Amino acid sequence: MDEEDIVTKYILEVKDLTKEFPGVIALDNVSLHVKLGEIHAVIGENGAGKSTLMKILSGVYPYGTYKGRVIIDGSERHFRNVRESEEAGVAIIYQELALANNLSIAENIYLGTSKGSKYGIINWDQKNHEASEWIRYVGLEEQPSTIVMDLGVGKQQLVEIAKALSKKAKILILDEPTAALTENEVEHLANILRDLKKKGITSIFISHKIQEVLKISDTVTVIRDGKTINTLSNYELNEKGIISMMVGRDFSHRFPERKYQKTDQLIMEVKNWKLAKPKSLDKYVFKDINFKLYRGEILGITGLMGAGRTELVNSLFGVYGGETSGEIYVCGQKVMIKTPEDAIRRGIGLLTEDRKRFGLNLSGSIRSNISLASIAKFSKYGYINENKEIRECEKYVDSLKIKMTSLDNLITKLSGGNQQKVILARWLMVNPTILLVDEPTRGIDVGAKYEIYILMDALLKNGIGIVMVTSELPEALSMSDRVLIMREGRLVKEFDNNNLTEEIIMKYATGSD
Amino acid sequence: MQLGVIKIENDKKFQIKELILKKNVKKESRSSILSLRKINWRPYAMVIALAVIAIFFQINTNGIFLRARNFSILMRQMSIIGIITLGMALLIISGNFDLAAGSTVALAGGVAAVMQVWYGWNTLSSVLIGVLVGGLLGTWQGFWVAYRKIPSFIVTLGGLTMFRGIYLVITKGITITPLTKSFTFFAQGFVPKNLGMALAIFSCLVYTVLVIQGTASKKNYGIKPDSVIIMICKIVLVSGIIILTVIMMNYYLGIPIPVIIMLVIALLLNFISIKTVFGRNLYAIGGNIEAARFSGINIKKTIMIMFVIMGALCALSGILLTGRLDGATASAGTMFELDAIAACVIGGTSLKGGKGSISMAIIGALVMASLDNGMSLMNISSYAQYIIKGLVLILAVWFDVAAGQKNE
Ligand SMILES: Nc1ncnc2c1ncn2[C@@H]1O[C@H](COP(=O)(O)OP(=O)(O)OP(=O)(O)O)[C@@H](O)[C@H]1O
Ligand SMILES: [Mg+2]
Numbered sequence: 001m002d003e004e005d006i007v008t009k010y011i012l013e014v015k016d017l018t019k020e021f022p023g024v025i026a027l028d029n030v031s032l033h034v035k036l037g038e039i040h041a042v043i044g045e046n047g048a049g050k051s052t053l054m055k056i057l058s059g060v061y062p063y064g065t066y067k068g069r070v071i072i073d074g075s076e077r078h079f080r081n082v083r084e085s086e087e088a089g090v091a092i093i094y095q096e097l098a099l100a101n102n103l104s105i106a107e108n109i110y111l112g113t114s115k116g117s118k119y120g121i122i123n124w125d126q127k128n129h130e131a132s133e134w135i136r137y138v139g140l141e142e143q144p145s146t147i148v149m150d151l152g153v154g155k156q157q158l159v160e161i162a163k164a165l166s167k168k169a170k171i172l173i174l175d176e177p178t179a180a181l182t183e184n185e186v187e188h189l190a191n192i193l194r195d196l197k198k199k200g201i202t203s204i205f206i207s208h209k210i211q212e213v214l215k216i217s218d219t220v221t222v223i224r225d226g227k228t229i230n231t232l233s234n235y236e237l238n239e240k241g242i243i244s245m246m247v248g249r250d251f252s253h254r255f256p257e258r259k260y261q262k263t264d265q266l267i268m269e270v271k272n273w274k275l276a277k278p279k280s281l282d283k284y285v286f287k288d289i290n291f292k293l294y295r296g297e298i299l300g301i302t303g304l305m306g307a308g309r310t311e312l313v314n315s316l317f318g319v320y321g322g323e324t325s326g327e328i329y330v331c332g333q334k335v336m337i338k339t340p341e342d343a344i345r346r347g348i349g350l351l352t353e354d355r356k357r358f359g360l361n362l363s364g365s366i367r368s369n370i371s372l373a374s375i376a377k378f379s380k381y382g383y384i385n386e387n388k389e390i391r392e393c394e395k396y397v398d399s400l401k402i403k404m405t406s407l408d409n410l411i412t413k414l415s416g417g418n419q420q421k422v423i424l425a426r427w428l429m430v431n432p433t434i435l436l437v438d439e440p441t442r443g444i445d446v447g448a449k450y451e452i453y454i455l456m457d458a459l460l461k462n463g464i465g466i467v468m469v470t471s472e473l474p475e476a477l478s479m480s481d482r483v484l485i486m487r488e489g490r491l492v493k494e495f496d497n498n499n500l501t502e503e504i505i506m507k508y509a510t511g512s513d
Numbered sequence: 514m515q516l517g518v519i520k521i522e523n524d525k526k527f528q529i530k531e532l533i534l535k536k537n538v539k540k541e542s543r544s545s546i547l548s549l550r551k552i553n554w555r556p557y558a559m560v561i562a563l564a565v566i567a568i569f570f571q572i573n574t575n576g577i578f579l580r581a582r583n584f585s586i587l588m589r590q591m592s593i594i595g596i597i598t599l600g601m602a603l604l605i606i607s608g609n610f611d612l613a614a615g616s617t618v619a620l621a622g623g624v625a626a627v628m629q630v631w632y633g634w635n636t637l638s639s640v641l642i643g644v645l646v647g648g649l650l651g652t653w654q655g656f657w658v659a660y661r662k663i664p665s666f667i668v669t670l671g672g673l674t675m676f677r678g679i680y681l682v683i684t685k686g687i688t689i690t691p692l693t694k695s696f697t698f699f700a701q702g703f704v705p706k707n708l709g710m711a712l713a714i715f716s717c718l719v720y721t722v723l724v725i726q727g728t729a730s731k732k733n734y735g736i737k738p739d740s741v742i743i744m745i746c747k748i749v750l751v752s753g754i755i756i757l758t759v760i761m762m763n764y765y766l767g768i769p770i771p772v773i774i775m776l777v778i779a780l781l782l783n784f785i786s787i788k789t790v791f792g793r794n795l796y797a798i799g800g801n802i803e804a805a806r807f808s809g810i811n812i813k814k815t816i817m818i819m820f821v822i823m824g825a826l827c828a829l830s831g832i833l834l835t836g837r838l839d840g841a842t843a844s845a846g847t848m849f850e851l852d853a854i855a856a857c858v859i860g861g862t863s864l865k866g867g868k869g870s871i872s873m874a875i876i877g878a879l880v881m882a883s884l885d886n887g888m889s890l891m892n893i894s895s896y897a898q899y900i901i902k903g904l905v906l907i908l909a910v911w912f913d914v915a916a917g918q919k920n921e
Pocket of ligand 2: 175
């Protein structure tokens with residue numbers, strides 16, 4: 001092949017890219033070659049440098065803050081900001097959603113573009129009309145005027161996609177778009193990407209879900225410790241191969257064997273639990289919820305998005321809008337949980353689903369984020385013993401393998417997956433008897449997932465019970481003792497986890513039984 | 514093919530990985546020495562800015578600015594707004610404001626003056642009732658913000674006019690004067706020179722002991738303490754500043770009492786903000802109130818307490834102001850809140866909440882006070898002073914934003 005040929009073949013080339021943050025080399029001579037019109041997956045462990053690479057491509061880290069070359073359509077580009085990259089046809093959806101929560105879907109889609117406005121006055125009828133096409137294209141049923149805050153994370157993700165598409169991009173970059181999506185939605189997204197491919201639009205996406213990468217992508221690039229390990233075509237790949245390239249060693253099992261088994265000691269019982277919507281008592285978010293949790297068990301709760309799973313665990317933790325009714329017993333004692341404070345006092349912890357909104361204090365350090373819920377443990381008469389706090393935090397950083405340079409760095413300096421681990425560390429530190437986890441491994445790489453599963457198992461040894469809300473069916477099947485399925489605010493089925501399959505679960509979750 | 518290599522040479526790969534890691538570590542330390550980015554530049558920038566301002570005024574006032582007498586006056590001027598600034602910094606860190614600070618100053622100081630002048634109360638009782646009034650006003654505001662979820666901007670905007678109105682109703686707009694000697698002594702008096710020096714030396718000793726103890730405690734917990742050199746530098750620097758300041762003050766009449774009061778409060782609040790659960794909660798609430806809630810922090814109580822503290826600090830400031838003016842005047846404390854907020858912002862407190870520190874806020878207050886004092890010495894008209902102070906505020910924040918972006 002001669003030079004000419006190669007130049008025209010790739011729509012995007014990245015050559016010898018190096019990016020340093022103070023104290024960290026995030027990218028170390030990375031290269032990436034993306035062909036026109038392909039679906040290109042970029043995978044790698046938490047902190048491997050994937051998001052950093054994408055932020056360079058989209059001008060978030062401007063030219064001059066990195067070394068190396070970015071070539072689009074054969075010509076070298078020096079993006080100084082996001083607008084310039086958008087003009088060059090690059091649109092990106094960030095890992096941390098960047099929507100304006102208080103604006104409508106349509107407003108979000110057209111945020112920052114001035115097209116369609118005359119003398120700076122926006123024609124909202126026209127905008128809403130245009131927006132509704134994109135909204136339908138990504139499979140949302142909401143009105144364009146729906147406020148984004150009222151959507152769940154999954155749907156917000158779809159809004160982000162609609163927004164990126166509306167920019168008429170040539171290259172669409174998606175940083176972990178599927179982390180918050182259910183399987184149906186992932187399938188839907190895959191169809192969108194395939195459709196875009198037909199229209200000649202190239203997609204680059206990051207994901208920790210290997211199965212999905214194999215299913216959707218044409219080409220896969222693996223990054224490890226800031227270096228490109230390999231780029232392979234889809235047919236050359238299998239799950240095991242990808243994983244071992246990612247982690248740099250052989251990795252045969254995605255899920256550990258459960259070492260500690262369920263006992264028959266009851267620690268929590270929920271009876272006739274119901275949450276009525278605020279102001280309209282006859283409408284409910286969920287009702288007739290009855291379940292028991294035993295010491296040493298993982299109780300999986302699964303279902304489609306919007307089935308009320310998150311609302312359920314939040315309400316058990318004392319966070320709800322509306323009226324609850326029913327009874328909760330913890331260790332045989334009837335309890336009233338009105339605030340998270342009450343819940344924590346009763347030994348309940350909750351790892352929330354939306355880590356940016358409900359979990360992270362983005363202006364705080366890693367240390368203050370880890371110890372946030374258990375600061376009382378390190379203090380006497382309100383005085384914090386910081387040394388003790390640091391020691392404890394270090395323990396969790398080690399056991400969760402959080403990749404960082406210093407506990408006193410801002411949490412924003414961590415990669416997405418490592419931020420998730422920080423929040424997990426927060427709840428482990430509380431040392432709860434009942435741990436509610438809502439999508440605990442979202443955005444976490446396979447290696448780290450494995451470690452988190454082992455940790456959960458180890459927690460069971462101490463006699464705690466875990467309620468795990470998850471959309472990842474393999475996770476539910478491999479880790480839980482029992483699986484509850486929720487649909488439209490009700491528990492429709494409870495299974496002991498033997499001979500259970502994804503098909504059976506899906507049947508009940510979708511209501512096609 | 515590639516995969517095979519990885520599988521077979523598993524161990525070797527691991528060794529390689531370790532080597533890579535080691536290499537990275539080496540690079541890391543080098544890059545941290547080379548690049549200034551890793552250092553938190555803010556304190557240095559503030560000190561440099563302060564030095565530039567001082568030199569500028571020193572030159573343009575023919576050397577009056579840094580004379581002992583002027584230095585003493587400057588510090589005394591600063592202390593009254595400084596006390597409010599300290600509380601305001603914590604309040605802003607928690608994601609709130611107090612626009613009623615100036616009116617609280619007036620009302621609390623006014624009540625204290627009224628008690629003494631009209632009803633003949635002794636100084637101690639008048640001061641106590643003043644602080645109590647401040648605390649009550651804080652409670653009022655805290656109640657609406659914390660328990661009724663009204664934005665602090667609105668509640669304190671209401672307080673701004675309400676409290677001043679109440680003050681004017683009580684005093685009917687006349688100046689309440691004269692106060693007793695002991696009342697004005699708080700604001701106008703000085704610590705005897707020998708006692709001041711003894712205090713300074715004592716503080717240096719305490720600081721040294723604390724540093725050494727801190728190191729020992731770190732070692733106890735297996736945390737790497739600062740190196741001996743850094744420890745010595747810290748002690749020398751801090752002791753140096755303390756002793757020099759006191760020598761300078763003693764050249765004139767000694768340390769002004771309001772300055773001592775402000776410093777004690779600064780130390781206390783600094784301690785609270787860094788070392789206590791309450792302080793940590795303020796940062797957490799300002800940083801992400803939802804995350805704080807989900808972590809079981811009692812947001813209402815924390816915000817309430819913060820407003821009470823703020824009210825009490827405003828009262829203290831009001832009492833000092835009344836003492837300095839030897840009476841409560843109708844316009845006492847107007848615009849104090851704005852000066853305090855400006856000082857906080859110049860000191861790097863983020864108005865979005867969650868970020869900032871007491872030590873930087875006090876430097877911010879010092880910058881503001883220096884500008885006031887220096888410009889007055891230069892005979893710049895008070896109208897022009899307003900303009901310049903406004904500009905400085907905007908420039909300081911712009912500098913912050915620009916530098917922050919670079920840091921990214
Ligand atoms: N703003 C920043 N300041 C300092 N270090 C950073 C910053 N952003 C990222 N890093 C560091 O750069 C490395 C790569 O981070 P990046 O976010 O690209 O990882 P990632 O591959 O996207 O991981 P994940 O799968 O967890 O999202 C990490 O070690 C991270 O701590
Ligand atoms: Mg990432």
